[in-house]
Amino acid sequence: MATDFEKKKKQQQVVQYDISMYKRGDLLEVPRTFFTHFGIYLGNNCVAHLIPDIMPVLTTEKNALEKMVNNNRLMLGVIAKKAGVRVDLVEDFAYGAEILVNHMDKVCIRSPFEGEEVVKRAEKLLSVVYSLLWYNCEHYVMYCRYGTSMSIQTYQVRFFRREKGSKISSL
Template sequence: MQVPEHLETHRISRMFPLEFLYSLFYIAVVTDFDEKKKKVIQYDISKFKRGDLLEVPRTLFTHFGIYLGNNRVAHLIPDILPVLTTDEKAIEKMVNNNRLILGAIAKKASVRVDSVEDFAYGAEILLNHMDKVCSRSPFEGEEVARRAEKLMGSVVYSLLWYNCEHYVMYCRYGTSVSFQSYQFCKVVRKIVCSKTSCLISFLLCLFIMFYLETVSIFGILPTFMIPFTIWMAS
């Protein structure tokens, strides 16, 4: 069913601008990945131990999960289907991109268990790579798996503030952080808080002020305050 245009506009306008930008980025990448055929790869699960952190690099983002043993991976993934139906058999099927994208937009996700093959979707798997990045030592494997299993079920999803990386980092290291989100915010800040952006915003404010003929205190203040704020933040 198509969402009425005025309701969709109202919903998007309420989204935090930076997170909405990240949503567009994420959806574009996932859609691009779906156009490629799933590779047939046989994974050697004998090298995985319970509590291991599995990392699947994609083109521009990385997916994370916790290995539970017996070819089972717990991972947090956006999914709209649990909101629409209670059919367990349908929900248990692998999350396709339509379910994922709609879940990301609606901020609905679940921590679920899939096979290694369905989790990796034909991509290379990095094993405990975050151990080299995180300053904290990992918990014992059984403790990691226990924490992962305890969080099973529906969760509120956020591309920036609570995604699959936040989930695995909490389970393995006890700290809920996302290096991907941090890098994205860092790049956006560098673009927005630059001298070029300051100049462009100043010229744009001047144009709007004179075009609308609002040469008053209400027009002059934004003209100088917006560029000044960007300048001070750069």
Template sequence: MFLYQLLSFFFVVSKKEEKPKYDLSLYKRGDLLEVPRTLFTHFGIYLGDDRVAHLIPDILPAITKNKSAIAKMVTNNRLILGAITKEASVRVDSVADFAYGSEILINHMDKVCAQPPLDGDEVARRAEKLLGSVTYSLLWYNCEHYVMYCRYGMAISYQTYQFCTTIRKIVFSRLSAFLTALCGMCTVLYVGCVTPLTFLLVLLVSFTIWMAA
């Protein structure tokens, strides 16, 4: 309880004079909704009646059983700490709470995914069936994996693919190979462990990165 009270200072939702208005007539049951949030795009499935099912990291359920506090809109602080600790849940929020003040795109992934979408009722049923606590993984199971499975029948994430591609370009660049060799040699010289084996190891790692670039 003390931990919850201590951390609650960081989880207070900023008071807004008025929540953005969203035209609910634009959304149909089973629609895939997406909004920009912090450093990524967040996804959800519209269930109807101003309800959106979405997978979102949240630290609060791990530190308190206060259902009224957990039910409040997930702030960015709660989200980031939940992602770090891999605490998440598939929950239902209003459209306004899901969007967090951002513009909503409807079924934009239909233009990207080669797989045709399932029937709207089937999409919503899948989304509702998965409600509850889940183990979060930024790379292997995030909000995009969840909605892609519900709407298209395959749990994939284009954001994850783009992220991994970017990291691969950085890690396997020729500059990275040069810096790896330089840092390796400096470390070996600093600790005074210059042997043919350590020199060969540094050279091998750098050469592997260079060839993969």
């Protein structure tokens, strides 16, 4: 019987992405179970995305660093507050999920930069200090595309916690 990981891997291999839909500088969103992951399309089937990863703390071996980040590496990266900007193929970035293109254009007041400027900003920020709440993949792409570092997801989490806390304390 196949494990969940094997089923997911098989599903990932079946999904084909029409990269002709994407332009350099597009903001790509991939819905996940508990959050949305964000990246910037660089062209040539490549996406730059900020992702937590413990591996650079443990080794400088290029082969180990280039392997896809698994959940253990990701979670340990979150705990250690270590992340890096990776450039991966669209398929590896999406991991079998649907990709939304420039969805944030509808909610951001600022106009996006031109595609080449977005790509230049994305490629310039290869090393950043990571924080799940204060600087994550959404902050990264928002800075690259709109010039402002913000995360709607973490704002909602912080606002929800504050609201929940105030209700409890007022009882």
